Amino acid sequence: MTIEIIRERLHNYLKVADDKKIAAIYTLLEDDILEQIAWWGDNAFVEELNKEYTGWESGDTKGYTIEETEQIITELKSKRQSS
Known part of the structure; x- marks a missing residue:
């Protein structure tokens, strides 16, 4: 598969599961989910965003x-559907 x-x-x-099962699944995955959501805690990612923003702001990077x-x-x- x-x-x-x-x-x-x-x-x-997840669309049809009962609330108890959704809560259990969330509990199992909560740390991973929160880690994905908390992008601002990833210094390398924030640094890259700041670099891109500075480049865009100065006109050096296309936005x-x-x-x-x-x-x-x-x-x-459209291209994908016609292929």
Whole structure:
């Protein structure tokens, strides 16, 4: 079974599981979940964000507007569907 299938099955299960099971699963994974959420505690990641922001602010790094990003995503989805 591929990871993609496992992710989909877990996602679907979480939609319908009873509250007690959801709470138990969360308890098992809580530390991992909180670690993923607390990106600001990852000094290397924050440093990289600051570097990118400084580059964007000075004009040395290209940035994209929300509209540009949405257009790029739409084009990529269209290409994927036509393949």
